Amino acid sequence: xxxxxxxxxxxxxxxxxxxxxxxxxxxxxxxxxxxxxxxxxxxxxxxxxxxxxxxxxxxxxxxxxxxxxxxxxxxxxxxxxxxxxxxxxxxxxxxxxxxxxxxxxxxxxxxxxxxxxxxxxxxxxxxxxxxxxxxxxxxxxxxxxxxxxxxxxxxxxxxxxxxxxxxxxxxxxxxxxxxxxxxxxxxxxxxxxxxxxxxxxxxxxxxxxxxxxxxxxxxxxxxxxxxxxxxxxxxxxxxxxxxxxxxxxxxxxxxxxxxxxxxxxxxxxxxxxxxxxxxxxxxxxxxxxxxxxxxxxxxxxxxxxxxxxxxxxxxxxxxxxxxxxxxxxxxxxxxxxxxxxxxxxxxxxxxxxxxxxxxxxxxxxxxxxxxxxxxxxxxxxxxxxxxxxxxxxxxxxxxxxxxxxxxxxxxxxxxxxxxxxxxxxxxxxxxxxxxxxxxxxxxxxxxxxxxxxxxxxxxxxxxxxxxxxxxxxxxxxxxxxxxxxxxxxxxxxxxxxxxxxxxxxxxxxxxxxxxxxxxxxxxxxxxxxxxxxxxxxxxxxxxxxxxxxxxxxxxxxxxxxxxxxxxxxxxxxxxxxxxxxxxxxxxxxxxxxxxxxxxx
Numbered sequence: 001x002x003x004x005x006x007x008x009x010x011x012x013x014x015x016x017x018x019x020x021x022x023x024x025x026x027x028x029x030x031x032x033x034x035x036x037x038x039x040x041x042x043x044x045x046x047x048x049x050x051x052x053x054x055x056x057x058x059x060x061x062x063x064x065x066x067x068x069x070x071x072x073x074x075x076x077x078x079x080x081x082x083x084x085x086x087x088x089x090x091x092x093x094x095x096x097x098x099x100x101x102x103x104x105x106x107x108x109x110x111x112x113x114x115x116x117x118x119x120x121x122x123x124x125x126x127x128x129x130x131x132x133x134x135x136x137x138x139x140x141x142x143x144x145x146x147x148x149x150x151x152x153x154x155x156x157x158x159x160x161x162x163x164x165x166x167x168x169x170x171x172x173x174x175x176x177x178x179x180x181x182x183x184x185x186x187x188x189x190x191x192x193x194x195x196x197x198x199x200x201x202x203x204x205x206x207x208x209x210x211x212x213x214x215x216x217x218x219x220x221x222x223x224x225x226x227x228x229x230x231x232x233x234x235x236x237x238x239x240x241x242x243x244x245x246x247x248x249x250x251x252x253x254x255x256x257x258x259x260x261x262x263x264x265x266x267x268x269x270x271x272x273x274x275x276x277x278x279x280x281x282x283x284x285x286x287x288x289x290x291x292x293x294x295x296x297x298x299x300x301x302x303x304x305x306x307x308x309x310x311x312x313x314x315x316x317x318x319x320x321x322x323x324x325x326x327x328x329x330x331x332x333x334x335x336x337x338x339x340x341x342x343x344x345x346x347x348x349x350x351x352x353x354x355x356x357x358x359x360x361x362x363x364x365x366x367x368x369x370x371x372x373x374x375x376x377x378x379x380x381x382x383x384x385x386x387x388x389x390x391x392x393x394x395x396x397x398x399x400x401x402x403x404x405x406x407x408x409x410x411x412x413x414x415x416x417x418x419x420x421x422x423x424x425x426x427x428x429x430x431x432x433x434x435x436x437x438x439x440x441x442x443x444x445x446x447x448x449x450x451x452x453x454x455x456x457x458x459x460x461x462x463x464x465x466x467x468x469x470x471x472x473x474x475x476x477x478x479x480x481x482x483x484x485x486x487x488x489x490x491x492x493x494x495x496x497x498x499x500x501x502x503x504x505x506x507x508x509x510x511x512x513x514x515x516x517x518x519x520x521x522x523x524x525x526x527x528x529x530x531x532x533x534x535x536x537x538x539x540x541x542x543x544x545x546x547x548x549x550x551x552x553x554x555x556x557x558x559x560x561x562x563x564x565x566x567x568x569x570x571x572x573x574x575x576x577x578x579x580x581x582x583x584x585x586x587x588x589x590x591x592x593x594x595x596x597x598x599x600x
Contacts, residue, residue, distance in 0.1 A: 060164045188256050194533055199248045232246050288320075364516075374509055390424060399443050
C-alpha cells in the first residue's frame with residue numbers, strides 16, 4: 001500500500017470563541033441500507049458500488065474528526081505529547097480507520113442482502129491518500145466483490161478515486177489554544193477610513209484573561225502583524241468584575257472589522273504620547289507639554305500623587321495641582337495644536353474636528369462648584385496677549401480685574417455654580433502709573449447651562465469637541481466614577497453651534513474664578529487631544545479561551561470574511577497542512593493546549 005501527501009497546502013490561522021459541540025451522524029449507513037433494497041442482481045451490484053462511492057466522503061470526514069478528537073482526548077488526559085508521531089502515522093490512521101468504517105458498512109449491506117437470499121463476498125482497500133489543497137483530499141481505493149443468488153453470479157474488481165472536501169466542523173478546524181494571545185475585533189462603523197486613530201477598548205472577563213496578566217504590564221497588541229501603540233487609562237483587576245480601559249492607535253478601513261491580537265507576555269509599554277495627538281499625564285515637570293504660567297513665572301503649580309479613580313502606580317502615579325491664593329493660576333500648552341499636526345486632512349484650522357479632554361477636580365471656599373476651566377481656540381503671542389474660549393465647571397461672569405506684583409483691583413460679579421462657556425482676553429503690560437507690570441483679564445460669558453451643577457472636590461472628565469472651521473463646539477462632562485461605571489458612555493451635553501470665532505489652537509487649564517482669594521485647590525490629570533469621528537469605533541467581538549487554527553483551500557483573494565466579525569481569514573501558504581497539524585507541527589507563534597472541554 002502506498003500513501004503520499006502533498007505539501008502544497010494553504011493554511012489559514014484564526015481564533016474563534018466558545019466551546020465547540022459536534023455530533024457525527026452515521027447517515028451513510030442508512031443510505032447504504034436504502035441502496036440495498038434493489039431487487040435484482042444487477043441493481044444490487046450497482047447499488048453496492050454507488051454505496052461505497054457515496055460513503056467515501058462521509059467516512060473520511062468522520063475519520064478525520066476522530067483523529068482530531070484523539071489528539072484532544074490525549075491532551076485532556078494529561079499527555080505531554082498528544083499529537084501523532086509524523087505524517088505517515090496520520091495517513092496510516094486515516095487509511096486503517098477508513099477501511100474499518102467502509103467494511104462495517106459493507107457488513108451491514110451483506111446482512112441485508114443475505115436476508116433477501118443474496119450472498120456477498122468483498123474486499124475493500126484504501127490504496128492512496130493525498131492532498132489536493134487545504135480543504136480537499138484525493139482518496140484512491142479498490143473494491144473486489146462477488147454477488148450471487150440462485151446460481152447467478154456478478155463479479156467485479158475495479159479501482160476508483162474520490163475527491164473529498166472537508167466539510168464538517170471538527171475536520172475543518174484543528175483545536176489549539178494559544179498560551180500567549182487572544183483576539184479582539186474592532187468595528188469602524190464610519191464610511192471613511194480612520195488613520196492613526198485612537199480606539200477606546202474595554203477589557204473584562206469576556207474578552208481578556210486576567211489570570212494570564214493581571215496588571216497589564218508587557219501587553220502587546222498586534223494588527224495585521226504590526227505592533228500597536230497603546231495607553232492604559234484605567235486598570236482594576238482586584239474587583240470581582242475586573243475591568244480595564246485602554247486606547248489603541250490603529251488604522252481602520254471604512255465599514256470594516258479588524259482583528260487585534262492580544263499577547264499577554266510581550267514587551268509593550270503604555271505610552272499616551274504615542275497614541276494621542278497631544279498628551280500630558282502630568283507625571284513630572286520634565287515631560288510636560290504645558291508651560292505652568294502664561295505671562296509671569298510665579299511658580300503656582302506642583303506635582304503630587306494622583307487622587308483620581310484612575311490612580312495606579314504603573315500607569316497614573318501623579319497629577320499636577322495648585323493651591324495659589326493670589327493670581328488665578330493658569331497654564332498653557334507650549335505649542336498650538338496647529339503646529340503639532342502636519343497632515344492637512346487632520347489639520348485643526350482647515351481640516352477635521354478634534355476632541356480635547358482632561359480630568360479635573362477643584363474646590364474653593366464659598367463656592368459649591370470646582371471653579372475650574374479648560375480653554376481652547378487659544379491665540380497667544382507668547383509675550384503680552386492671549387485670547388481663548390472656555391468650558392468651565394463653575395466660575396464668575398463678566399469681569400475685568402488687574403493684578404500687580406502686590407495688589408489686586410477688580411470687579412467680581414455674580415459667580416455661577418453651573419457648567420459655563422466663556423471668552424477671555426488677557427493682556428500683560430507695564431504701567432508707569434502703578435510702576436509695575438500689570439496682568440489684565442477681561443472675561444465675557446457666552447452661556448450658562450443651569451441644568452448641570454458640578455460639585456466641589458469631585459473628579460470630572462471635561463471633554464470639548466471642536467471644529468475650527470465652523471466654530472461649532474460641543475461640551476461634555478461626567479464624573480470619573482460615572483465614566484468608569486458606564487464605560488465612557490454617559491455624559492452631560494451642552495452644545496454651541498457657530499457662536500465661537502476660533503483663533504488659533506492653544507489650550508489653557510486653570511482657575512475660572514476672578515479673585516482666587518478663597519483657599520482654592522486645583523487638580524488636573526490626563527490631558528489629551530485626539531482625532532474625532534462621527535461614530536466611535538468599538539469592540540464588536542472577541543475570541544477568548546477556545547481558539548482554533550483553520551485549514552482553508554486556496555482562493556483567488558488573499559482575505560475574506562465568513563460568519564460576521566468573528567471570522568476573518570488570511571491565507572498563509574507557509575503554514576502547516578491539516579495532516580501536519582495532527583502531528584503537532586506548527587510554525588506560527590501559537591502554543592498548544594486543547595480547548596474543547598465537552599462535546600457530543
